[in-house]
Amino acid sequence: MNFTNLQIQTEQLPKVEDVVLKPISKSYLKIILLNKLALYIGVIGLVFGLKYIIEKKEELQLNLWYMLSAVVVFCVFNFIVSLLAFKKRKYAMREHDVVYAKGLLVHSITTVPISRIQHVEESRSWLARHFGLATLKIFTAGEAGSDLSIKGLPYIEAKQIKEIISDKVNGNN
Amino acid sequence: METTDFSQPIRQSSKGIIIIFAFNAFSFFKKFFVLFIAFGVSIMSQKSFGGITPTMMLLALLGVLIIILIIAILKYLNFKFHLSKDDFHLATGIINKDNTIIPKSKIQNVYIKQNFLQQIINVVSVKIETAGDKKSEIEISALDKSTALLLKKKLFNKANVENEHAEQIDTIEASEVFFKVTPKRLLLEGISQNHFKSFLLILTFAYGIYSEFKDFLKDLELEKQIEGLVKLDEDTILNLIITNVVIILVVVLFSFVFSIVTTFIINFNLEVVEHQKTIEINKGLFNKVSLSLTPSRIQNLVIKTNRVKQYFNLHSLSVKQAMVNAKQQKNFKIVALEKEQLNHLINKLLLNYNNEGKVAKPRPYFMRISVLEMLAFGIVINALSLFLFGIEMLWINVVFVPFAVLYVYFAYKKAYYKISDNFLTIGSGVIDTTTNILEIHKIQEVELKQTLFQQRSDIASLVVSTASKSVTIPYISKLEALSIYNFLLYKVESQDRDWM
Numbered sequence: 001m002n003f004t005n006l007q008i009q010t011e012q013l014p015k016v017e018d019v020v021l022k023p024i025s026k027s028y029l030k031i032i033l034l035n036k037l038a039l040y041i042g043v044i045g046l047v048f049g050l051k052y053i054i055e056k057k058e059e060l061q062l063n064l065w066y067m068l069s070a071v072v073v074f075c076v077f078n079f080i081v082s083l084l085a086f087k088k089r090k091y092a093m094r095e096h097d098v099v100y101a102k103g104l105l106v107h108s109i110t111t112v113p114i115s116r117i118q119h120v121e122e123s124r125s126w127l128a129r130h131f132g133l134a135t136l137k138i139f140t141a142g143e144a145g146s147d148l149s150i151k152g153l154p155y156i157e158a159k160q161i162k163e164i165i166s167d168k169v170n171g172n173n
Numbered sequence: 174m175e176t177t178d179f180s181q182p183i184r185q186s187s188k189g190i191i192i193i194f195a196f197n198a199f200s201f202f203k204k205f206f207v208l209f210i211a212f213g214v215s216i217m218s219q220k221s222f223g224g225i226t227p228t229m230m231l232l233a234l235l236g237v238l239i240i241i242l243i244i245a246i247l248k249y250l251n252f253k254f255h256l257s258k259d260d261f262h263l264a265t266g267i268i269n270k271d272n273t274i275i276p277k278s279k280i281q282n283v284y285i286k287q288n289f290l291q292q293i294i295n296v297v298s299v300k301i302e303t304a305g306d307k308k309s310e311i312e313i314s315a316l317d318k319s320t321a322l323l324l325k326k327k328l329f330n331k332a333n334v335e336n337e338h339a340e341q342i343d344t345i346e347a348s349e350v351f352f353k354v355t356p357k358r359l360l361l362e363g364i365s366q367n368h369f370k371s372f373l374l375i376l377t378f379a380y381g382i383y384s385e386f387k388d389f390l391k392d393l394e395l396e397k398q399i400e401g402l403v404k405l406d407e408d409t410i411l412n413l414i415i416t417n418v419v420i421i422l423v424v425v426l427f428s429f430v431f432s433i434v435t436t437f438i439i440n441f442n443l444e445v446v447e448h449q450k451t452i453e454i455n456k457g458l459f460n461k462v463s464l465s466l467t468p469s470r471i472q473n474l475v476i477k478t479n480r481v482k483q484y485f486n487l488h489s490l491s492v493k494q495a496m497v498n499a500k501q502q503k504n505f506k507i508v509a510l511e512k513e514q515l516n517h518l519i520n521k522l523l524l525n526y527n528n529e530g531k532v533a534k535p536r537p538y539f540m541r542i543s544v545l546e547m548l549a550f551g552i553v554i555n556a557l558s559l560f561l562f563g564i565e566m567l568w569i570n571v572v573f574v575p576f577a578v579l580y581v582y583f584a585y586k587k588a589y590y591k592i593s594d595n596f597l598t599i600g601s602g603v604i605d606t607t608t609n610i611l612e613i614h615k616i617q618e619v620e621l622k623q624t625l626f627q628q629r630s631d632i633a634s635l636v637v638s639t640a641s642k643s644v645t646i647p648y649i650s651k652l653e654a655l656s657i658y659n660f661l662l663y664k665v666e667s668q669d670r671d672w673m
Contacts, residue, residue, distance in 0.1 A: 104625065109658075116616075
């Protein structure tokens with residue numbers, strides 16, 4: 001079979017583009033916001049700290065406002081991007097694989113066949129526990145980086161998916 | 174050959190003490206190297222340091238060595254291993270006793286290695302690798318060769334005993350030396366290597382030294398220099414050009430010699446032995462290694478050659494296996510293969526690989542990205558040369574622009590992908606011609622990537638990961654990417670084949 005043959009056949013194959021991807025929990029947005037806020041406060045604090053140190057030595061007040069506005073512009077841009085990117089975080093589970101889509105600037109759709117999964121882990125940070133969320137981590141035998149982690153799932157759902165996957169993984173063996 | 178009985182706990186060869194001692198001493202000195210230098214210098218200059226005289230230092234050193242020797246002996250005495258029916262047992266530890274048991278079926282690989290010292294005292298080390306992290310490796314550092322080979326055989330054969338009669342295989346297994354490299358071909362291999370990276374590296378380094386040196390010279394001959402500037406303007410420019418050319422020539426020669434020497438040291442006496450199921454690679458001058466490849470564990474094959482190498486009919490084949498650490502991975506490379514030998518090996522390692530399938534190319538968008546890359550690179554180079562060497566250094570563009578054009582041209586020309594029923598082949602490279610082959614059923618993960626800018630032109634890239642490597646099919650139309658995506662997943666999920 002060559003590639004043209006394949007084209008015809010692919011019409012009938014299950015299509016990843018037809019899968020209805022499910023958005024992750026809305027509450028995860030709060031976690032993102034909190035994290036971002038902490039980051040921005042840190043960065044802006046850094047700028048003021050720098051100002052304090054520099055001003056002790058020299059008088060470079062003009063520089064500070066440029067720096068500050070640059071940082072603020074960066075923060076606003078970053079904030080908007082992460083807000084828009086949040087909508088792109090979607091996942092789905094099919095019979096034979098797990099699909100996860102994310103990213104605004106670089107959008108990616110990753111699929112891991114269940115038969116290739118080594119183990120599944122469900123982890124919760126302190127904040128996530130507070131909002132009733134969990135992160136589902138899926139490990140394959142691949143090189144570092146080919147593992148999947150789906151953040152911001154409702155805790156119950158994460159647990160269910162984990163159960164389903166581990167059942168299937170163990171069933172295969 | 175006297176048969177060694179592995180069923181009783183035995184120690185390694187008594188020469189192991191020397192190996193352990195050397196190894197420990199070496200790592201000890203490596204750790205405290207800076208300290209030693211500091212102490213040494215201060216003692217040399219002051220004759221004594223806080224009441225410590227050189228003789229005392231020497232005695233202390235001797236004491237440390239004796240302690241290391243005692244530890245080595247104790248380690249040797251407490252290092253015992255034996256084989257039971259399905260397991261390998263190892264007992265180690267002087268104070269904390271460790272008892273390791275490895276089921277034979279879980280053994281991934283057995284390497285036989287011989288470093289310089291081991292070559293002198295004629296022992297080999299056996300490394301047993303299991304799936305998992307680096308810590309789960311076991312090394313027996315001194316066995317004589319026949320024992321090591323026997324151990325390897327026993328470890329491997331019993332591991333496969335489940336479905337076949339090992340004893341029979343033992344007798345039938347005919348192994349022949351399939352490929353042996355000649356020094357001439359190794360020399361060619363070293364010469365025809367891609368010197369570009371090492372060349373650039375050494376060039377910048379040399380220029381750095383040169384400019385330092387130049388300042389120094391100027392300081393020395395300041396008056397002459399001023400005289401010369403007025404009188405011999407053309408001469409100095411000529412001088413400058415000549416020195417530059419000389420430096421470049423020296424660098425080229427240096428990188429040539431360097432890569433020839435490293436090729437020789439690593440691949441000395443390279444030998445590929447064909448067994449019935451596996452393939453064995455033996456090579457090395459100072460560090461002799463002996464590795465075996467099992468087809469089922471192979472995840473990717475990478476074939477590399479370039480224009481010059483093609484002319485000499487030289488191809489190199491790297492085999493990427495699952496669960497092999499990065500350092501070991503480098504050793505699974507066979508260089509200086511002829512085309513037919515290469516094809517034979519590929520056929521041996523990948524069942525039914527027949528290079529079929531239609532060749533498809535990335536979209537011309539690929540070139541746009543390459544041009545942008547080169548533009549960015551060019552800006553950096555120009556800025557750097559302006560900053561470091563002044564305006565006259567802009568002649569570098571005379572070299573750079575044709576290089577950039579060729580880069581873009583070849584990068585696109587060599588990029589292709591090919592999908593058949595069972596294999597995915599991806600070609601890439603600029604100076605080198607790289608071919609990546611992987612079996613579709615060994616895919617671990619498929620990823621479709623698209624940047625915001627690619628959305629308009631409907632272009633996407635596909636990243637395919639196996640257990641040892643990720644490869645990218647760059648910049649194809651999204652529709653095609655999706656159809657490949659679906660096809661690959663279908664292939665992986667519809668057949669119940671193991672990836673290892």
